[in-house]
Amino acid sequence: MKLQPSIWLRTAYARMWVRTKSIYGEPLWVVVTIGFPLFTSLAMALLYRSTGLNSAVGFAVLGGVMISFWGNVLWSMASQFQWDKQQGLFEIYISSPAPITAILVGMSLGGIIGTAPSAALVAFAGWVFFAPPINPFWPGVIVVFGLTLAALYALGMTLASLYLVYGREAEALNEAIHEPVSLLSGVYFPSIGGFSPFPFALQVVASLIPLTIGMDALRRTLFALPGLPPAGFDAIYLHVIALSVMAGSLLVLAQKALKALEERGRRTGTIAVRQR
Amino acid sequence: MSHGDSKVTVETENLRREFESKQGKIVALDGVSLRVKEGEIFGVLGPNGAGKTTMVRILSTLLLPTAGTARVMGYDVGKEPEKVRPLINSASGAERAGYDFISARGNLWFFSQLYGLPSEEAHRRINELSAMLGLENYLDRKFYALSTGYRQRVTIVRAFVNDPRVVFLDEPTIGLDVMTAISIREFLLSQAKNRGRTIILATHNMSEVDAICDKVAIIDKGKILACDTPSALKRSLGAPALVMEVSPPPPPERLEMLAKLEGVKGYTSTIDEERGISRVQVVVNSDDTAQTVLEATRKSEMNVLSSYRQQTTLEEVFVALVGRGFREREHEVAA
Amino acid sequence: MSNVRSILASIWIGWYRDFSWTNPLLGLSLRTIPPIASVMAASIVYWWGSFHAGVFDPNRLAYIMIGALLYAHIAAYSMIPNLAIAEGKWTFVFTQVYMSPKSASPYLAGRTLGSFLSSAVTLFLALIAVYLLLPPLFGTSIPLVVTPLSFALFGLALVVNILASMGIGFLLGAYAIFATKFEWALPTYISGLLMIFSEALFPVTFLPGPLSQIANVLPFTEFIRAARAAMIYNDVSSYFYFLGLSAIGGLILLFAGLLAFRRAENRARRLGLLDRKVA
Numbered sequence: 001m002k003l004q005p006s007i008w009l010r011t012a013y014a015r016m017w018v019r020t021k022s023i024y025g026e027p028l029w030v031v032v033t034i035g036f037p038l039f040t041s042l043a044m045a046l047l048y049r050s051t052g053l054n055s056a057v058g059f060a061v062l063g064g065v066m067i068s069f070w071g072n073v074l075w076s077m078a079s080q081f082q083w084d085k086q087q088g089l090f091e092i093y094i095s096s097p098a099p100i101t102a103i104l105v106g107m108s109l110g111g112i113i114g115t116a117p118s119a120a121l122v123a124f125a126g127w128v129f130f131a132p133p134i135n136p137f138w139p140g141v142i143v144v145f146g147l148t149l150a151a152l153y154a155l156g157m158t159l160a161s162l163y164l165v166y167g168r169e170a171e172a173l174n175e176a177i178h179e180p181v182s183l184l185s186g187v188y189f190p191s192i193g194g195f196s197p198f199p200f201a202l203q204v205v206a207s208l209i210p211l212t213i214g215m216d217a218l219r220r221t222l223f224a225l226p227g228l229p230p231a232g233f234d235a236i237y238l239h240v241i242a243l244s245v246m247a248g249s250l251l252v253l254a255q256k257a258l259k260a261l262e263e264r265g266r267r268t269g270t271i272a273v274r275q276r
Numbered sequence: 277m278s279h280g281d282s283k284v285t286v287e288t289e290n291l292r293r294e295f296e297s298k299q300g301k302i303v304a305l306d307g308v309s310l311r312v313k314e315g316e317i318f319g320v321l322g323p324n325g326a327g328k329t330t331m332v333r334i335l336s337t338l339l340l341p342t343a344g345t346a347r348v349m350g351y352d353v354g355k356e357p358e359k360v361r362p363l364i365n366s367a368s369g370a371e372r373a374g375y376d377f378i379s380a381r382g383n384l385w386f387f388s389q390l391y392g393l394p395s396e397e398a399h400r401r402i403n404e405l406s407a408m409l410g411l412e413n414y415l416d417r418k419f420y421a422l423s424t425g426y427r428q429r430v431t432i433v434r435a436f437v438n439d440p441r442v443v444f445l446d447e448p449t450i451g452l453d454v455m456t457a458i459s460i461r462e463f464l465l466s467q468a469k470n471r472g473r474t475i476i477l478a479t480h481n482m483s484e485v486d487a488i489c490d491k492v493a494i495i496d497k498g499k500i501l502a503c504d505t506p507s508a509l510k511r512s513l514g515a516p517a518l519v520m521e522v523s524p525p526p527p528p529e530r531l532e533m534l535a536k537l538e539g540v541k542g543y544t545s546t547i548d549e550e551r552g553i554s555r556v557q558v559v560v561n562s563d564d565t566a567q568t569v570l571e572a573t574r575k576s577e578m579n580v581l582s583s584y585r586q587q588t589t590l591e592e593v594f595v596a597l598v599g600r601g602f603r604e605r606e607h608e609v610a611a
Numbered sequence: 612m613s614n615v616r617s618i619l620a621s622i623w624i625g626w627y628r629d630f631s632w633t634n635p636l637l638g639l640s641l642r643t644i645p646p647i648a649s650v651m652a653a654s655i656v657y658w659w660g661s662f663h664a665g666v667f668d669p670n671r672l673a674y675i676m677i678g679a680l681l682y683a684h685i686a687a688y689s690m691i692p693n694l695a696i697a698e699g700k701w702t703f704v705f706t707q708v709y710m711s712p713k714s715a716s717p718y719l720a721g722r723t724l725g726s727f728l729s730s731a732v733t734l735f736l737a738l739i740a741v742y743l744l745l746p747p748l749f750g751t752s753i754p755l756v757v758t759p760l761s762f763a764l765f766g767l768a769l770v771v772n773i774l775a776s777m778g779i780g781f782l783l784g785a786y787a788i789f790a791t792k793f794e795w796a797l798p799t800y801i802s803g804l805l806m807i808f809s810e811a812l813f814p815v816t817f818l819p820g821p822l823s824q825i826a827n828v829l830p831f832t833e834f835i836r837a838a839r840a841a842m843i844y845n846d847v848s849s850y851f852y853f854l855g856l857s858a859i860g861g862l863i864l865l866f867a868g869l870l871a872f873r874r875a876e877n878r879a880r881r882l883g884l885l886d887r888k889v890a
Contacts, residue, residue, distance in 0.1 A: 017386070088368065173641070183648040197658060197659070
């Protein structure tokens, strides 16, 4: 029997298919995953409105959209291998000729496709309820959004390797990380730059998170912020460079980390976990 | 089927694996050497904790050996795993690996893609293998909706979907009903005999080994104690076992004296609580030894209700090699 | 007596379930971080909006701080019956509990109380942390009433709120008995609705007319108002007024929850759903 030389592509496509089929095969999935980002977004938007600064309501709506993806990265990327390990799937991946990075890329693409409807619904609900004023530079929005997702999911791939070692309590880890990262990366407010309430040192730390750079760039391309240049590539070229570097570096880091962990797992005998 | 001229597909040489634990170093495999030929169903038989799963994990490239070598299809599993993986597959009876919200067919197709199979080829193989296992009417059900037996059939199909040359199966029929277990065994036989696949079957189910294995290696505490065809191993005992029903069940220390009698290779006992008896199987080397054992038992004031000679089983071979049965050995390991 | 035993054993299980780390100190720290982060996020959102609108008020910051912390506390333990049943279906614990002499109610009540205790500990730790972190961030003090009386009243409010939280927990538990997948979905929605309707972050007067009336009848809203009366406004008579409303609403919710749960159990038993396989 002949094997095609395209195992990488077949694996990535198959893993993407499994993820999207699981999501779209269960129509309820979109309904259940929209709950947290939608209500948080609405609450923050109402909080902004209660301060009288209606122009900032868009920050909350944008935050709800990106929280959908951040939640997917944590719950369906970072912790996925730990859950796969408990189900016996991870050892099947390792003992097959499929490259593990192909599986990760497939998971990422599937995650993005699967989360897109929830994110779109949050944006739509925000638009309907609040009609936030926007001043979009659409080419910039598209570029930054794409790069932010690439960097965010590359971070998810790297976290997947860390969770394999430290993630026995993956659920508790996710709950511990989710809110602090949302806070630091300024999902609902500018956390870096002149408008940030954080001290400089904290802003530097926050800038290491792809979501921080992405959120800042998206705000610059969607909203007219006082004191900043008008939306255009001039305003975001540094962000584009940073996100590109982050996405590339994290992809390489994820690949190396997983390779090292596979070797470690084979040496210590921790790839397979006895199940109930 | 004669495997005399067949090539060797799996071989190990002084294979050793140690684990660090809080209790100190554990030796799971201790100098295991074996050779398995193409088209053989090779059983690895031993109690829980004997080292069967450790050996399967090394051969399926999930675990590195501490010492020694292991080769599959001529490739070193430690140094050349990427060459081994396209040629093998494995399945465990303990696993229920699959995506719940995807159909059985979807799951099988997904796993086939990890081996680079073209979709058309994959579906053809899925249909063919499923028909052999009576799974064809369940392929479109979601994985979570399948019963235990059908999930296990899906697992077995998954292990063969990439047309592997060597398949490692770890307790593939554990927890399954008799009919499902039988159909899986018939399937394995056809895969080995008609397709020339090598199947390594790690199990503590002696009747399974007896039914389908061409050769069996008996393993205990990480060492291979014997390796031959099931019938040759049973013939090696020399005489049928002596079985005694004793009431009331005697304490273990009273049975210990049986092991000290000349010509006794070992014994194992089970208690039938409903009937209030102990069924003691004593492995002997001759008919005279059997008679001696019977007399000694009666003299020690154990009440023997009945006694008979029994066709040798693989458990008795194990008892002869180790001195204890599987149950006793597992209790020792647990203690 | 066996009811008490069941409840105590379930409290113990719930406590260890929440702090099931090999390093309990690490577990405690990690459980305290999310409420601190969410309070700070809400506070910063308020600060950012009000500062640029020129209406920043430190009293409002205290308002948000107390509300957000209490919302996180309610969300942490109210949903426990639902989660315990969902988890129990996977681990088969729920079937065993259901078959026991006192059945599921004491178990779920105990699990809720166990989580209340762990959540209360993290609440107090988070309160201290946020009280220390916010002033240097915004260059202003947080006008909280920090006296033994205010903390005692605050603690009493937490205890009274158990009624409402347990009530909603049993209602969600009734749903969880029948759900075969996504059991966690409805609690997410309930938590989300509470974030908006319980006056956690902003007065309910900011909601459109009829919706603000809904918020006014929720026992959780009265609970948070009582806590603010004790910790911010030092208004004891308002405190007891709100606490009374919270207690009455909580009792009604608890009664409804227990009734719904009992009927759900009976129906599930008739339909053979109690040990049904789940995805």
